[in-house]
Amino acid sequence: MKETLQIAIDGPAGAGKSSVAKALAKRLGCIYLDTGAMYRAVTWFAMQEQVSLEDSAAMEALLEKIQLEFKEEPGGQHLYCNGVDITEAIRTTEISANVSAVAMLPSVREAMVAQQQKIAADCDVLMDGRDIGTTVLPDARYKFFLTASLEERARRRCLELQQKGIAVDLEQMKRDIALRDEKDSKRAVSPLVQAADAERIDTSDMTLEEVVEKLFAKIAK
């Protein structure tokens, strides 16, 4: 098997993972895989098909029917679910509120992790998520765990949504993120946890460029 470059970036919601990962992957010339988007896509599809998350047989049948594809387009990466562009649709607060419940289902994790590992077997990748360093790519050459204070993470998420014209309340966002952190950290399968060999970086007082530079310097070295 060809040896590929694998970089894992994990951390809680709003720590800046995806912006850092996108910029860093571009600079390194490797593929960027947003694994959170995959769990969001399953959530979107389940809601679309009106499948109850508690119905495990129906969820398993749903996984058989879902075909996810990332495509590089002029404005950035887009995610398609069975041919439908769901890039924007998976970022709503409704999806954010339900995705943790989907991401804790063992059948969903098994299917998504298998797809992620398949991609990493063939090309150089940088993946961001919650379990990349611990479960998806345990042998990744570089592992980072990005964190930031709850206040700062909520502020960043609010700003992101406001830029898209979506009005949000900072205090509500703090509560939503704290709840999601708790669910992601306490689930039985692949909880959000720092890999023992990952480097922890607190980005609370850093700009996006500073974080990218720091990670790039470590990899280039």
Ligand code: DC
């Ligand atoms: O990074 P994000 O907010 O788009 O992630 C959406 C949800 O998916 C989040 O609640 C945690 C979950 N997730 C996961 O369990 N494992 C991953 N590798 C990535 C995301």
